[in-house]
Amino acid sequence: MGDGFAGVLVLLLATYLGLTARQLSWFAVLLVSGWIAVVLVARQQYVVALKDSINEHRFDVEHAAAPVLDRSTAELLAANLSASDPKEILYALSLFEVEGQRAAYPAIRGLLTHPAPEVRQKAIGILSASTDKSLVPDVKRLLKDPELSVRTAALLYMTHHEPIDPLAVIEGLGDFDDFSVRSAVVSFLAGPGETQDLDTAGKILEGMVNQEEAGGERARLEAARLLRELPDRFDPLLSKLLTDPDTQVVREAIVSVGKLHKRRLVPDLLDCLARPELAAGTVQALSSFGDSIVGTLRDHLGDPAVPIEVRQQVTVILANMGTQLACDALVEHLLVADSRLRLRTVSALNTLHRLHPQLECEAEILEMLLSAEILGHYRSYQILETWETMLRSYEPLAGALSETMKLEVERIFGVLDLLYPRDDVSSAYVALQSKSMILHDNALELLDNVLKTEFRKMLVPLLDTKVSLAERVTIANRLVPARIESSQQGIAVLVASNDPWLRSCGACAVGIFGLKSLEHELNRCLDHPDRVLRETARQAKLRLQGSKAPAA
Numbered sequence: 001m002g003d004g005f006a007g008v009l010v011l012l013l014a015t016y017l018g019l020t021a022r023q024l025s026w027f028a029v030l031l032v033s034g035w036i037a038v039v040l041v042a043r044q045q046y047v048v049a050l051k052d053s054i055n056e057h058r059f060d061v062e063h064a065a066a067p068v069l070d071r072s073t074a075e076l077l078a079a080n081l082s083a084s085d086p087k088e089i090l091y092a093l094s095l096f097e098v099e100g101q102r103a104a105y106p107a108i109r110g111l112l113t114h115p116a117p118e119v120r121q122k123a124i125g126i127l128s129a130s131t132d133k134s135l136v137p138d139v140k141r142l143l144k145d146p147e148l149s150v151r152t153a154a155l156l157y158m159t160h161h162e163p164i165d166p167l168a169v170i171e172g173l174g175d176f177d178d179f180s181v182r183s184a185v186v187s188f189l190a191g192p193g194e195t196q197d198l199d200t201a202g203k204i205l206e207g208m209v210n211q212e213e214a215g216g217e218r219a220r221l222e223a224a225r226l227l228r229e230l231p232d233r234f235d236p237l238l239s240k241l242l243t244d245p246d247t248q249v250v251r252e253a254i255v256s257v258g259k260l261h262k263r264r265l266v267p268d269l270l271d272c273l274a275r276p277e278l279a280a281g282t283v284q285a286l287s288s289f290g291d292s293i294v295g296t297l298r299d300h301l302g303d304p305a306v307p308i309e310v311r312q313q314v315t316v317i318l319a320n321m322g323t324q325l326a327c328d329a330l331v332e333h334l335l336v337a338d339s340r341l342r343l344r345t346v347s348a349l350n351t352l353h354r355l356h357p358q359l360e361c362e363a364e365i366l367e368m369l370l371s372a373e374i375l376g377h378y379r380s381y382q383i384l385e386t387w388e389t390m391l392r393s394y395e396p397l398a399g400a401l402s403e404t405m406k407l408e409v410e411r412i413f414g415v416l417d418l419l420y421p422r423d424d425v426s427s428a429y430v431a432l433q434s435k436s437m438i439l440h441d442n443a444l445e446l447l448d449n450v451l452k453t454e455f456r457k458m459l460v461p462l463l464d465t466k467v468s469l470a471e472r473v474t475i476a477n478r479l480v481p482a483r484i485e486s487s488q489q490g491i492a493v494l495v496a497s498n499d500p501w502l503r504s505c506g507a508c509a510v511g512i513f514g515l516k517s518l519e520h521e522l523n524r525c526l527d528h529p530d531r532v533l534r535e536t537a538r539q540a541k542l543r544l545q546g547s548k549a550p551a552a
Helices: 002-015 021-065 073-081 086-099 102-113 117-127 133-144 148-161 166-173 178-190 198-209 216-227 235-241 247-260 263-272 276-287 290-302 308-321 324-332 339-355 363-393 395-419 425-432 437-450 453-463 469-479 487-495 500-512 516-525 531-544
Strands: none
Touching: 002 021, 021 425, 021 437, 086 102, 086 117, 102 117, 102 133, 117 133, 117 148, 133 148, 198 216, 198 235, 216 235, 216 247, 235 247, 235 263, 247 263, 247 276, 263 276, 263 290, 276 308, 290 308, 290 324, 308 324, 308 339, 324 339, 339 395, 339 500, 363 395, 363 453, 363 469, 363 487, 395 425, 395 453, 395 500, 425 437, 437 453, 453 469, 487 500, 487 516, 500 516, 500 531, 516 531
């Protein structure tokens, strides 16, 4: 139709308007310019249409995976107020305590008159975090509550929020728990004014921290909470509480260190990162220090002697800080050998850039990392081809290699997301996991349109399901200088790798297939800082020696 329309147009222009060949050429140039403009607009809209298609799929996937809260916190609490079982209310209160839902305070205030004493006590504890002075009269009435635990909670609340003499209150109202009496006295003596006596307050506080006999956990817990409200002069006590045998006491001490911004205690907090039950609170506390501890975190992140779990948590802390200095520290460690740490570092940078898009990240380093990750994935296909027969006979090893290759793709897309933040390549990654060929092809088409030529030529064949293993290996042999000619050579490459996870896969294969020629590599792994690698190498050596390795 286009050729026919052009012929008719030329005939009309030449016959009826008498245009010469040169004049027709200028007319053609005008039409071609319009055609080019239309093509450019159409291409842009095509990319937009591809993005919309895969974004809709990503939204559906995330919507299905994410838990949905159908009611607000206040509505949820209101529904539980009429529950006959106080345990339901206590459970809801524990959720609000963890989330710090300030909007729930008005609803919780109504629980101060609940018939169950444990509910009244819990409500006072949560309301203590509020700065609402209108709560004081309601809590003050509970100083005469018939239940000791409620009176204790009310006394702690009043001494933290009102300048009252706790001894006068105790004398006038009667019995209170010992730890609450001492806590109230410390708060009173440490407060500003004529009654301030920090030396005496410190001695009472020291007695609470050092109490080991029955009830000592409760006294130490209250001391850990109290320290964040007192003048800043009790560092040794806070340091001791960070090593307390009771986990809840340590949690409260961590919160106090974070609130007081005690830089001298940062090494103690970093040690707490190694304990999974303390990691979340420690990350939050360290994140509050900001740029003042970035240098310390950078050193910790780059120290191979530090457990990998701790270094991974450090990336989260830096991401939470949201500063250019924290971003630079993460970029500095993008090229670490450990693939697990690289993935966490890339994920942390993506989180940082989603929340703070103005932060700058050096594109040259990102492109270098992307090239290395793509070539590493091609290397895995070389190994996969040589292992094909072995993997059919040993399923666990096949699963380990498959998981490794999935993580390689995840890291590749993590780096792409940093290089192309406006092109939504993360949605393309989600679409590539779909069983729908339309979504899969749309994702490939999007990448084909937005990536640089050098990356597009290397990456698209790795993701296109129509490209066979043999074709990928052919490309790998062209891109990766050193070829892998045998399965034993492939295992040798893995066990000599700088990446602890890949070395673990290689060490496992050495033991499974009895490759005594590679036993010297296992010996090198036995002293590695990575616990998984050391244990895998140990069990592989037992296999080589003809012993049955115990279950891991």
